[in-house]
Amino acid sequence: MEVIRSKxxxxxxAWGAxxxxxxxxxxTRLHWTxxxxxxxxxxGEEVFVVLDGVVEMRxxxxxxxxxxxxNVGDIFYASVGTEHVAHPNGEARILVIEKEGSV
Known part of the structure; x- marks a missing residue:
């Protein structure tokens, strides 16, 4: 059991996890950047959840x-083959769920 205070x-x-x-x-990894x-x-597929901050997803x-x-609480789903890049506006904390070993 563990409680994680994401903030x-x-x-x-950047992008340490x-x-x-x-x-x-x-x-499931918590990233700061x-x-x-x-x-x-x-x-594979990726689920990208903004927990803190604002992220411009291209x-x-x-x-x-x-x-x-x-914004906080928003979720970006990248299906297989979706080319993308995240640009935070200042600091951001992001929960990423993806296949082990993904980029």
Whole structure:
């Protein structure tokens, strides 16, 4: 049993993470960042939940870059093959659920 106070979590570097669970190859991790990630495509599906802060999520759809703003409580679902990149506006804490070993 563990209680995690997500607003208190801060990693040493951008996109540092606290591993919360690994359930049959699906990981749940808490990330802290103040810098953009990189464009990537995951090996499987990804659920991206903003717990603190604001994140600009950029993604490719029909060969065009699209942008959506994610606020606290918003969830971004990346299906298999969705190319995307997260750009936080300041500090953000994000819960990511994805296949173990994904980028």
């Amino acid at each position: 208190e979590f801060k990693a040493k570097t 606290k591993n919360i669970a690994n359930m049959n190859g699906i990981t 103040d810098k953009p990630y990189k464009w990537h495509v995951n090996d 993604f490719m759809e029909e060969e065009q870059e699209k942008v959506t703003i994610l």
